[in-house]
Amino acid sequence: MPEAFEVIIVGAGPAGLSAACLLAEKKIKTIVLERGEYPGSKNISGGVLYGHDLAQILPDYEARNCPIERNIVESRLWYLSREGGYSLSYRDKIFTGERKHNAFTVGRAKFDRWFAEQARQKGALVVCGTVVTDLLRDQHHRVIGVNTDRPDGELRAQVVLLADGINSPLAAKTGFRLEPKPEQVALAVKEVIELGEEQIEERFHVESGDGVTIDILGEVTQGMDGVAVIYTNRKSLSLCIGANLSALSKKKVRPSEMMEAFKEHPLVTPLLRGGKSTEYMAHWLAEGGYEAIPQLCGDGFLIAGDSGMLFNTLHREGSNLAMTSGRYAAEAILEALRKEDFSRHGLKGYLSRLQGSYIFLDLKKYRRFGRFRHTHPELFTTLPRSISLAAREMLTVNGVPKKEKQKVLWREFRSQTSLTSFLRLLWDGWRSVR
Amino acid sequence: MTMKIEDKLFLDRFRVDEESHLRIIDDALCREECAHQPCLYICPANVYRQGTDRISVAYEGCLECGSCRIACPHLNIEWRFPRGGFGISHKFG
Numbered sequence: 464m465p466e467a468f469e470v471i472i473v474g475a476g477p478a479g480l481s482a483a484c485l486l487a488e489k490k491i492k493t494i495v496l497e498r499g500e501y502p503g504s505k506n507i508s509g510g511v512l513y514g515h516d517l518a519q520i521l522p523d524y525e526a527r528n529c530p531i532e533r534n535i536v537e538s539r540l541w542y543l544s545r546e547g548g549y550s551l552s553y554r555d556k557i558f559t560g561e562r563k564h565n566a567f568t569v570g571r572a573k574f575d576r577w578f579a580e581q582a583r584q585k586g587a588l589v590v591c592g593t594v595v596t597d598l599l600r601d602q603h604h605r606v607i608g609v610n611t612d613r614p615d616g617e618l619r620a621q622v623v624l625l626a627d628g629i630n631s632p633l634a635a636k637t638g639f640r641l642e643p644k645p646e647q648v649a650l651a652v653k654e655v656i657e658l659g660e661e662q663i664e665e666r667f668h669v670e671s672g673d674g675v676t677i678d679i680l681g682e683v684t685q686g687m688d689g690v691a692v693i694y695t696n697r698k699s700l701s702l703c704i705g706a707n708l709s710a711l712s713k714k715k716v717r718p719s720e721m722m723e724a725f726k727e728h729p730l731v732t733p734l735l736r737g738g739k740s741t742e743y744m745a746h747w748l749a750e751g752g753y754e755a756i757p758q759l760c761g762d763g764f765l766i767a768g769d770s771g772m773l774f775n776t777l778h779r780e781g782s783n784l785a786m787t788s789g790r791y792a793a794e795a796i797l798e799a800l801r802k803e804d805f806s807r808h809g810l811k812g813y814l815s816r817l818q819g820s821y822i823f824l825d826l827k828k829y830r831r832f833g834r835f836r837h838t839h840p841e842l843f844t845t846l847p848r849s850i851s852l853a854a855r856e857m858l859t860v861n862g863v864p865k866k867e868k869q870k871v872l873w874r875e876f877r878s879q880t881s882l883t884s885f886l887r888l889l890w891d892g893w894r895s896v897r
Numbered sequence: 898m899t900m901k902i903e904d905k906l907f908l909d910r911f912r913v914d915e916e917s918h919l920r921i922i923d924d925a926l927c928r929e930e931c932a933h934q935p936c937l938y939i940c941p942a943n944v945y946r947q948g949t950d951r952i953s954v955a956y957e958g959c960l961e962c963g964s965c966r967i968a969c970p971h972l973n974i975e976w977r978f979p980r981g982g983f984g985i986s987h988k989f990g
Contacts, residue, residue, distance in 0.1 A: 498978055500912065504986040505961065571990030592982030612981050630963035632977055642967055650964050652941045654905070655989045699989065712935040712968045719941055723899040742989050743905035745941035745960040 468494045468588075470796055471609055471620040473595045473633070475502035477512075477782045478768025479626030480578045481520045481789030482796070487587035489797060494618070495579070495587055496611060498594040503575030506628075507653060507746045508782055510694045510701045511535065511676060512574065514564035516783035519790055521581055525564070530577050532568040532696035533674025534559070537667075541730060543681035544851035548730055552675075559673060568674055568694050568701070570655075598623065598637050598764070605806070606763030621805050622763060622796050626789060629747045629769040639766065640757035645712055646837070647751035647772075649689060651705025652718045654726075656738040660698050666734055667695055678779060681847035683725050685716055688836045688843060691725055692779070693734065700738065702726065705748060707837070718745065748781070749774035753830040759817065760810045765792045773822060777829050777896060784822050791816040828896070835895035839888050845879040846888075902943045906958040914983040917956040919944065919965070920975040924951040927973060936965045936974070960985055 470486055472479040475497035486493045499505040510532070517524050525531075537554035558565055579589045599608035599617060608619035627633055629648065634640035660671070667675045674695035683691050689706030704718075704725045711718065726735060749755065749772040756773065759766045767773070768785030775784065795813035799805050817823050836842060853872050857865070880888075921927060927934065928951065936945040942958045945965065961984055966976035978984070 498981050500982045500986045503990055505984075507987060507990050510990075572987040573990070575990070594978050594981045596977075630961070632963075632966075645964075645968050648964075648967075650939065650941065650962060696989075708939065708964055708968055711939050712933075715935070715938040717902075717938055717941075717943070719902045719905060719943070720899075727899070740900065740905070740908055742908050742987065743960075744909070744985070744987060744990070745962040745964075747962060747964070 468492045468618065468620040469800065470494070470622050470624060471496065471618055472624045472626055473609065474625070474627035474770070475499075475579050475589055475591070476506050476575060476626060476628060476768060476785060477578065478770070478785035478789035478792075479624065480575065480582050481786040482624055482626065482767065482793040483582040483587040483589070484520050484585050485790060485793035486796060487582060487585040490586065491797070491800065493587040494620075495582065495589040496593045496595055496609070496618075497579075497589065497591045499591060501576055501591055502579035502589060503572040506571040506575050507744045508571055509653070509692050509703050509779060510568045510570065510696065511566050511779070511782070512569050513566055513780070513783040516786040520786060527581060528577070530569060530573040531564070532570060533669075534564055534672055535566040535568065535676055536669060536673045537675045539675060539677040541677055541679040541681070542847055542850075543679060543683050543728060543730065544847045545682050546729060547851050547855060548681060548847070549850070549854065550730070559670075566676070568676075568696050570696060595627070595633055597633070604762065606761070622765070622799065622810070624789075624792050624796070625764060625766045625770050626768050626785070627770050629749050629772070631770055634757075634766070634770060639761070639764070640770070640772070643747075643749070643751065643755070643772075645709035646707060647749070647755050648708050648747040649705040649750050650708045650711055650718060651703050651746055651748055652722050653701060653703040653744045653746070654722060654740050655696075655742040656700045656702060656735055657698060657741050658700060658735075658738045662737065663695055663698070663700070669695070681843060683728060684843055685714070685721060685724070686840065686844045687711060687714060687716065688840065690779075693731070699741065700735065702735075707750065708747070719743075748776065750776055750833055752776070752833045753823075753826040756826070760795070760813050761807045763805050765795065765810055765813050767792045773826070775825050775829065777832050778825070780825075787820065787822060788817065791820070831895040835891050839891065841880060841884075841888065849876045849879055906942055910986045910988055911957060912983050912986060913957045914979050917954060918977050918979045918984070919954050919956045919959060921952060921954060922973050922975050926971050927952050931971060931973070933970060935968045935970070939964050939968050
């Protein structure tokens with residue numbers, strides 16, 4: 464690859480392609496290196512994207528035929544015990560009207576491929592089937608390019624943007640980001656379950672093109688700190704379930720079996736009936752929060768998206784953080800090109816943009832949320848059990864006076880949890896998200 | 898009816914390279930020093946299976962999540978990405 468580029472981007476995901484679009488628009492010679500057969504072939508997310516962040520990069524994304532599965536009009540939150548559970552949902556007309564595409568579902572194999580096509584149209588070169596194996600550095604340790612697994616695979620540029628996702632042996636090898644510890648990631652598995660378009664609309668009570676997200680906590684993750692989701696696509700449902708990797712490892716739970724048990728939960732089964740599994744995948748979620756964010760820029764390089772551990776666990780936002788961090792990286796690179804200063808100092812516009820944005824402010828706000836979940840396993844065990852039992856008993860009409868039921872339930876609850884530890888849970892919970 | 902892992906992997910599209918991208922560095926370490934052996938459980942594709950004298954590595958069905966690499970208590974797994982264009986290719990993602 465003898466050609467000279469100004470910017471090399473590692474990874475054709477939302478972070479890298481956002482940067483590629485904006486750089487190519489400004490006529491910067493940009494190459495994106497993707498290890499998969501096509502952009503999106505290695506990529507996966509629960510499947511929700513956010514119009515706001517995408518529109519900052521491609522304001523006309525709808526006119527460009529962005530492959531949207533369903534526009535999200537309702538968000539549900541389930542808190543489940545083994546046999547039942549609570550459901551809370553919010554639907555609003557505004558999400559079909561003026562805030563349409565606030566959130567929408569996508570299949571990342573299709574979406575990322577489309578996104579890469581937009582970057583190509585703007586002039587970026589996207590090369591697939593190429594693994595970046597190392598970074599090239601000069602005698603001052605400045606990054607000056609990459610090495611790939613192609614013959615004559617060296618490629619040089621003024622700046623390298625690392626947007627290669629959370630599982631990055633490259634980051635670990637080069638020391639730019641420490642290998643995550645098992646407790647800093649959740650391992651999630653995903654299944655895509657095909658269903659008829661009309662069946663989905665009937666089951667979720669939505670109009671054509673509209674959809675629902677369900678985020679699920681409780682006993683489904685078998686006592687481990689984790690989460691499950693069901694999202695509606697046009698002709699399929701995305702099912703994901705994941706738990707903290709160190710918890711999975713300790714409990715010796717097989718992720719594929721946890722998925723099977725999840726599918727058999729009484730609230731889940733009726734939604735899947737008649738559906739056919741068409742794909743099975745796995746991926747990490749960054750759970751380290753604000754403290755786990757590495758140094759995001761240095762001499763000749765920047766890190767964006769999942770690769771920089773930019774993920775908001777509480778609000779399950781990641782792809783938007785990826786797009787916006789990619790955009791900030793592109794803006795900082797443009798500044799550095801103008802000044803011809805590619806040192807950490809020259810690229811620091813990236814950090815100041817991140818610091819002033821919702822990305823860092825949100826991650827800072829929830830910095831205690833991870834620890835809260837780790838230190839309160841009862842959130843995934845006794846608490847959903849006790850409060851499910853309360854609903855079950857109070858809803859059962861059997862001639863037993865309510866006061867007596869209340870007494871039994873209270874005794875049961877107190878046998879599981881002391882009042883002080885319950886108050887501690889509420890207090891810690893409040894502190895972790897306030 | 899629960900779906901077996903083999904059936905799940907059968908749904909996926911793999912372009913399998915001749916050479917494995919996963920390697921257990923020292924089999925003796927697994928045998929003698931690793932009581933816990935989390936690789937046998939946490940791998941979502943059940944790549945690692947206990948054989949008679951060592952753990953076998955069915956790299957062909959690897960979903961490329963990286964979990965085995967960081968969960969191995971002895972960091973005894975050499976893990977790289979499959980060569981460019983090889984490995985799993987998501988259809989929906």
